[in-house]
Amino acid sequence: MKNSRSSIALLLFFMFLSISFVYPAKKKQYKPCKQLVLFFHDVVYNGHNAANATSSMVAARDGVNLTNLGDQFHFGSMVIFDDPITLDNNFHSTPIGRAQGMYFYDTKNTYTAWLGFSFVFNSTDHQGSINFIGADPLMNKTRDISVVGGTGDFFMHRGIATLMTDSFEGEVYFRLRVDIKFYECW
Amino acid sequence: MKNSRSSIALLLFFMFLSISFVYPAKKKQYKPCKQLVLFFHDVVYNGHNAANATSSMVAARDGVNLTNLGDQFHFGSMVIFDDPITLDNNFHSTPIGRAQGMYFYDTKNTYTAWLGFSFVFNSTDHQGSINFIGADPLMNKTRDISVVGGTGDFFMHRGIATLMTDSFEGEVYFRLRVDIKFYECW
Amino acid sequence: MKNSRSSIALLLFFMFLSISFVYPAKKKQYKPCKQLVLFFHDVVYNGHNAANATSSMVAARDGVNLTNLGDQFHFGSMVIFDDPITLDNNFHSTPIGRAQGMYFYDTKNTYTAWLGFSFVFNSTDHQGSINFIGADPLMNKTRDISVVGGTGDFFMHRGIATLMTDSFEGEVYFRLRVDIKFYECW
Incomplete structure (x- = not known):
């Protein structure tokens, strides 16, 4: 009888252990396993700021030139950047x-953009890259995009x-604050 | 002897339980944890349909203008859309x-495209976004692309x-049916 | 006493088994579950090689034409390819x-690019696609980008x-060797 009881106790203990192994930050609790708060700065080329510009329009709708983001809420204008x-801010x-990457404006009746870019690090703080894509409805105070992968220090990471x-x-300068929350850290 | 037998029974039971915890829809069975069937509608600007157009060419090969998708199976023509x-259909x-996003035609001898876009929801049905990339060999009846992330109701989701x-x-209108199957739902 | 001992032995054995189930190539050991080494070949259209070209510039900074990658380390030049x-090499x-996909040059003072593309297979070797995005600092001997998803044989795969x-x-031909290491294989 005693044997049986201690076996059951052990089993329950192990059951608990096992469950905490199986759901380790992934399921239902959604606590980030790593966080970063960073800023980046975009200076769009407008025909007069070649020295300072960090980005440039490279494509646009028919009839829109490449030194001005254009009418219709910049619909169709694509910018390549190295910001x-x-x-800090x-x-x-x-x-x-x-x-480094691109964004393009993609609505005719309000400001929205679509982003595909990477954060590239090569310093004592961080080595490697973080890859992002997602929709950016600019007029919202906060917008969530996906962290779809990473390399180096951010090997296989995913997050928001x-x-x-x-x-x-x-239309020349903007600064974005980016709160990165990784939920898969490896 | 009885104790031992019941311990073994418990162990076997727990083994079974544990295995079903560890492979919970992820490994080897491939049953979607969530599914959506949706349609989207693309009306490409052709120089005469500004009022109705939901998308616009913004880039193309040398010599191809932006109001016509161009020859060589539209190779190189890039379209930005807000569809x-x-x-239903x-x-x-x-x-x-x-x-919202982009597609571009990328073969000279048949119709294929590459897609990078998001589904953006802000309704009682769904809140949040789903992010997609992938190759689209248009002439095939069905084509699979990747769901690489999501936000809001689709937080961290992945799928096909x-x-x-x-x-x-x-070359003005097309409608795509999209069967989204999520295999990672969080 | 004997019963108890054998129960504990079983438990320990199972514990070991269970742990190896729970961490199956995913956590902390980082052994690829699948590997591929492939090459791809890019011949950029330069105005004179229409027959052989596998890719074409489709967008660029203001003042840069589409048959020449342009100055400033090709900053802003976007190429669509079907390579x-x-x-082998x-x-x-x-x-x-x-x-199939795109790359664009995105720095003014060195050669870097950003890539969004797919490997598309339809042969006895492989069926399906692999989807990639990431930053490519060209001057480095090796550069890591993300495998963010896959379809067919590469269903839901992720890797580097x-x-x-x-x-x-x-500026006409380059060949890339790609070492794909999948860490999530399904």
């Missing part, structure tokens, strides 16, 4: 990496990045 | 969301979307 | 699939692809 990533802070427009100046 | 998503049904051309009219 | 995939080997420039001839 500095900083730890200061454009002049030392970059800790580069945000929340974008916030931290500042913008006309 | 209504409906529950009727263009005039109330949209439940928007399909099967595309079917449900209708097309010349 | 043969081969098992010989351009004339029988292709086993097609690499390591790119190596195996050869290049001016």
